[in-house]
Amino acid sequence: EAQVTQNPRYLITVTGKKLTVTCSQNMNHEYMSWYRQDPGLGLRQIYYSMNVEVTDKGDVPEGYKVSRKEKRNFPLILESPSPNQTSLYFCASSLESRSSYNEQFFGPGTRLTVL
Amino acid sequence: AQSVAQPEDQVNVAEGNPLTVKCTYSVSGNPYLFWYVQYPNRGLQFLLKYITGDNLVKGSYGFEAEFNKSQTSFHLKKPSALVSDSALYFCAVTPQGGYSTLTFGKGTMLLVSP
Numbered sequence: 162e163a164q165v166t167q168n169p170r171y172l173i174t175v176t177g178k179k180l181t182v183t184c185s186q187n188m189n190h191e192y193m194s195w196y197r198q199d200p201g202l203g204l205r206q207i208y209y210s211m212n213v214e215v216t217d218k219g220d221v222p223e224g225y226k227v228s229r230k231e232k233r234n235f236p237l238i239l240e241s242p243s244p245n246q247t248s249l250y251f252c253a254s255s256l257e258s259r260s261s262y263n264e265q266f267f268g269p270g271t272r273l274t275v276l
Numbered sequence: 277a278q279s280v281a282q283p284e285d286q287v288n289v290a291e292g293n294p295l296t297v298k299c300t301y302s303v304s305g306n307p308y309l310f311w312y313v314q315y316p317n318r319g320l321q322f323l324l325k326y327i328t329g330d331n332l333v334k335g336s337y338g339f340e341a342e343f344n345k346s347q348t349s350f351h352l353k354k355p356s357a358l359v360s361d362s363a364l365y366f367c368a369v370t371p372q373g374g375y376s377t378l379t380f381g382k383g384t385m386l387l388v389s390p
Contacts, residue, residue: 165319196380203366203382204320211375219377251319262308262327265378267319 163188165268167252173274174242182237182271184252192255193235194219194265195227197248204251210235242275249273278303280369280381288387289357297352297384299367309350310368310378311341320366326350328372337361357388 165186174180186193194209196219206219210229224246226238235254239246249272253265279302289295301307308327312320324335331343341352350367367381 201382204380206377209377253320262325262372264310264322264325265320267312267321269319270317 163266165252165254165266167250167268167271169271170269171272173276175276176243177241180239180242180273182239182250182252182273184235184237184268185233186235186252186254186266187233188254188256188266189232190254190266191232191257192263192265193229194253195225195235195237196251196253197221198251198270199248207237207250242273244275247273247275278307278369278371278376278379280367280379282365282367282381282384284384285382286385286387288389290389291359292356295354295357295361295386295388297365297367297386299350299352299381300348301350301367301369302348303369303371306372307369308372309341309343311335311339311350311352312366312368312380314364314366314383316363323352323365357386359388359390362386362388 168183191212195207196204198204205221207225208227210216251270252268255263255265281300310325311323314320324333326333326343334340339354364383366383368378370376370378
């Protein structure tokens with residue numbers, strides 16, 4: 162089944178404790194992206210990747226890191242989480258990067274709480 | 277910078293009635309426009325998109341959207357609502373030509389009552 166998977170689905174952590182949220186897609190998509198969803202703010206892009214070893218900042222990159230060592234994986238890293246990073250996080254992928262008209266496929270989401 | 281406005285936080289409609297979820301956008305040049313739906317505790321699912329051509333776009337689950345360039349709008353419509361259509365709907369825009377990030381609206385909650 163073609164899908165985007167994220168792990169963990171739920172995470173409660175404390176301020177300053179490094180964490181990684183994994184994202185993997187099995188559709189051989191070039192483009193991958195991370196979003197956060199907050200009430201009243203919709204989805205905001207954190208980072209995106211046009212292909213392996215190519216990443217770029219989205220609208221709200223502060224406090225986050227990403228890497229794209231393999232085409233299928235795009236982990237999101239919070240080196241020192243803070244309570245304002247409590248949010249619902251979505252990973253997404255789409256077929257190619259050269260144009261923006263391809264629809265994105267979203268993972269099921271990761272609900273993160275930072276105490 | 278591109279932007280999307282969804283002026284209604286919530287739309288209420290009775291089952292069997294037509295529904296409209298509004299979206300207006302701002303972008304440099306011509307747009308690519310998308311609608312996504314999010315069911316409770318799920319990720320977003322693609323509904324439909326406008327790339328070029330016919331202004332009326334048909335998508336999944338009987339939804340359609342009308343692109344209006346002069347009004348910079350892309351309203352989502354369905355002739356007969358179902359209770360199962362109750363969900364959060366997002367409009368998104370990106371400019372045509374090369375790659376650019378996708379900008380989402382804040383979302384509209386659609387509640388269909390039996």
